[in-house]
Amino acid sequence: MIGAAFGATLASAQAGDEAAFACIFRDVQPALLRYLGLIAPEAEDVAGDTWVQVVAGLAGFRGEERAFRAWLFTIARHRAADAGRSRTRRPAVPLEMSEEVQQPVSADTADLALEALSARAVVGLIASLPRDQAEIILLRVVAGLEANDVARMVGKTPGAVRVAAHRGLRRLAGLAERADVTQ
Amino acid sequence: MHGEMPGFFPGRPGGEHDEPLLDMLLERRPIPPGAPPEMHDLARMLAAAAGPAESGELAGEVAAMAVFARRSSPPGISPAVSRSARRRLSGWSARGRAPLAAAVTVLTAGLGSTAAAYADVLPTPIQQFAHDTIAAPAPSGASHPSTASAASPQPSAGRQPGGAGRRQDHPAPSALAPGRGASQGPRDRQQGLDHGRKTGRNVPSCYPGHGLPQKPTPSPTKTPAPQGSGSYTWTPPSPSPQATDCVVLTTPAQPKTARPMR
Numbered sequence: 502m503i504g505a506a507f508g509a510t511l512a513s514a515q516a517g518d519e520a521a522f523a524c525i526f527r528d529v530q531p532a533l534l535r536y537l538g539l540i541a542p543e544a545e546d547v548a549g550d551t552w553v554q555v556v557a558g559l560a561g562f563r564g565e566e567r568a569f570r571a572w573l574f575t576i577a578r579h580r581a582a583d584a585g586r587s588r589t590r591r592p593a594v595p596l597e598m599s600e601e602v603q604q605p606v607s608a609d610t611a612d613l614a615l616e617a618l619s620a621r622a623v624v625g626l627i628a629s630l631p632r633d634q635a636e637i638i639l640l641r642v643v644a645g646l647e648a649n650d651v652a653r654m655v656g657k658t659p660g661a662v663r664v665a666a667h668r669g670l671r672r673l674a675g676l677a678e679r680a681d682v683t684q
Numbered sequence: 685m686h687g688e689m690p691g692f693f694p695g696r697p698g699g700e701h702d703e704p705l706l707d708m709l710l711e712r713r714p715i716p717p718g719a720p721p722e723m724h725d726l727a728r729m730l731a732a733a734a735g736p737a738e739s740g741e742l743a744g745e746v747a748a749m750a751v752f753a754r755r756s757s758p759p760g761i762s763p764a765v766s767r768s769a770r771r772r773l774s775g776w777s778a779r780g781r782a783p784l785a786a787a788v789t790v791l792t793a794g795l796g797s798t799a800a801a802y803a804d805v806l807p808t809p810i811q812q813f814a815h816d817t818i819a820a821p822a823p824s825g826a827s828h829p830s831t832a833s834a835a836s837p838q839p840s841a842g843r844q845p846g847g848a849g850r851r852q853d854h855p856a857p858s859a860l861a862p863g864r865g866a867s868q869g870p871r872d873r874q875q876g877l878d879h880g881r882k883t884g885r886n887v888p889s890c891y892p893g894h895g896l897p898q899k900p901t902p903s904p905t906k907t908p909a910p911q912g913s914g915s916y917t918w919t920p921p922s923p924s925p926q927a928t929d930c931v932v933l934t935t936p937a938q939p940k941t942a943r944p945m946r
Binding site for chain 2: 517519522523527532535552618621622623627639670671673
């Protein structure tokens with residue numbers, strides 16, 4: 502998160518400052534890819550489509566950083582849905598990396614994630630949770646969105662989002678305990 | 685809720701006790717030091733998941749910056765518009781160049797031919813034609829004032845009658861232009877014919893374009909169908925050593941030999 506400087510950075514980007522836009526991109530892109538890795542096999546393509554739309558609407562955006570992120574991840578979710586519909590019309594072999602991200606359900610995967618604690622490995626571990634729980638956790642923790650924003654995105658009430666997030670975290674802690682992360 | 689995670693947070697049945705901590709984790713706030721170790725491990729995991737960019741995660745920056753640079757151009761001169769405008773401009777320029785070049789060629793040929801006519805350097809029939817048409821000097825030693833009823837000072841295959849016949853009657857000898865196109869053969873041949881003689885011009889003003897007779901026999905070789913007023917006969921070059929590469933159009937009734945090229 503950029504924090505207090507986000508307003509000025511956004512204003513500069515809206516004025517055409519490439520450095521300011523690069524700052525925003527570098528801040529958001531990792532979280533965007535990690536989230537899209539869960540919901541879209543073609544995460545990088547969807548991310549590219551997302552940025553195209555974000556750039557197109559950047560000049561008209563008004564709001565603070567949290568709202569900006571909510572806007573951007575909502576676009577990403579829609580683009581992922583579009584990609585999913587396109588994928589069902591044109592079935593393709595999924596990418597190898599995407600398979601790794603979406604199927605890290607073994608205890609070995611948990612071990613690797615907890616040993617290295619790399620973002621990719623932990624996101625893979627989160628992806629082993631039920632889909633709604635994993636998505637909510639990623640949107641709340643990785644994307645940094647508020648419960649209300651996530652609720653609007655996924656079509657649930659804020660209370661349901663909270664419950665699902667708690668269940669997912671407990672399950673995730675169970676995976677960590679099985680992997681003996683407390684050592 | 686706890687049913688799905690037995691053993692988690694032991695000693696805290698009911699799950700309500702861990703919810704504040706879970707909310708803190710979700711909001712990425714630091715948890716109290718006295719929280720269960722599982723919570724700390726979970727916090728470490730979530731912090732890693734929200735960590736900084738790893739290798740390859742910023743690979744799309746160049747493309748995104750390119751998109752941004754295109755979109756952030758000042759209105760009215762966006763690169764896309766400029767590109768299309770440039771494309772249109774270059775296309776118009778390319779399209780306009782061909783007619784311009786053709787016009788310049790025709791003008792140059794006309795002026796050159798006129799100048800040649802006034803300099804009395806054209807073959808006799810053409811010179812006579814120029815004399816009748818534009819009051820150029822009469823051909824020197826011309827015995828037949830109107831030997832050519834139609835001729836062009838700059839012959840072209842499309843305008844000269846019997847152009848196809850020439851190609852049929854005088855195929856380009858491969859020995860003279862081996863491995864080259866028809867447009868190259870005559871030039872090579874011309875250079876070969878000019879070899880050893882003093883000449884300041886390489887291309888005659890009435891160059892036939894294809895194949896030349898091997899023998900300077902002044903017999904008609906082709907009488908194509910008339911395309912204008914009267915039929916025309918190709919007359920091979922005159923026996924003059926300087927006229928072997930020049931062919932002119934003459935009427936059948938008045939075959940004339942070509943005037944030597946200078």
